[in-house]
Amino acid sequence: MALWLCRAGRHGEHEQKFLDDGKVYLTWRGLDRDLSAVADLKALRKLLAEKYPKFTAGHLTQNSGQLWAFAHRMSQGDWVAVPSKRKTIHIGEITGTYVFVPEGPDPYFHCRNVRWLETNISRTNFDRDILNSLGAFTTVCQIKRNDAEARVRAMRANKWKSVGIKPQVATVEAEEGTTDETSADALDLEQIARDEIARLIEARYSGHGLELLVEAVLNAQGFTTHHSDKGADGGIDILAAPGTLGFGEPRICVQVKSQDTPLERPVLDQLVGTMQHVGADQGLLVCWGGFKKTVINELPRLFFKVRLWDQNDLIDHFLAQYDIRRARGT
DSSP states (O other): OOEEEEOSSTTSTTHHHHHHHTEEEEOOTTOOSOGGGOOSHHHHHHHHHHHOTTOOHHHHHHHHHHHHIIIIIOOTTOEEEEEOTTSEEEEEEEOSOOEEOTTOOTTTTEEEEEEEEEEEEEGGGSOHHHHHHHTBSOSEEEOOGGGHHHHHHHHHTTTTSOOOOOOOOOOOOOOTTOOBTTTOSOBOHHHHHHHHHHHHHHHHSOTTHHHHHHHHHHHHTTEEEEEOOSSOOTTOSEEEEESSSSOSSOOEEEEEEOOSSOBOHHHHHHHHHHHHHHTOSEEEEEETTOBOHHHHTTTTTTTTTEEEEOHHHHHHHHHHHHHHHHHHTO
């Protein structure tokens, strides 16, 4: 059995279709040819050269390896990791053979059925070396360095957290057409750096400590804050408003959850009710582990009332304030 990386587009733009359809797709636009009918890699490179005449020789080699892996090397029972644009990881089991769908629509001509085992797993649950492998820019590749497949499978029985298995380092000779993280051209260094920042935040601001970080970011943005005591807070962790005394507008009610799993809808409903109780104009819901679809679906209705910050958003705001202060020399 193998573990594969399969990206849902360059920017994760096809992610929701992957999840809703229970499939992983190749998302090369215009590739309306049955790849199972292609005899070998040489024939596949020729097909790509016809379809994409601007491809360089390097592009042809790299892309043919990825397409060949998807159509011919993936197997039922293999696992697939799909990075989310929300900076989490989805893990699924491949349950079907390669399927060509000639009617598309473009670019959904090629797919494999997947049973999603867990979605929105926090990136910090994975060991650094596995995250680095999942940071390859390649769209499709096999993840096998340091016995990664066995270690990720073991995470399932440990609530999708690292089990601390010592990696079995092995040197693997690459065969023709192999596309794995050892042959990927580049890693997403920005994402790797953000993963390290996330680990540092988790280590220093666990539990209620995350409220202190959120409050510090709001203070740096010019808000005066009131931080509720630990314990039952009625849905209020932080109250914030602009100005020296905090009498400006908008008046914001903030709820912070440090859990590493996506948040359910009831917490959002509680925040909206609390906003009315304290006379807040707007609400900010922060959850380190992100949000379930039931929460995301409410965003259009609450666009002028509520904002959501997941792990990635919090890091964005933290880094923005860091850059401002570094530029000022403060």
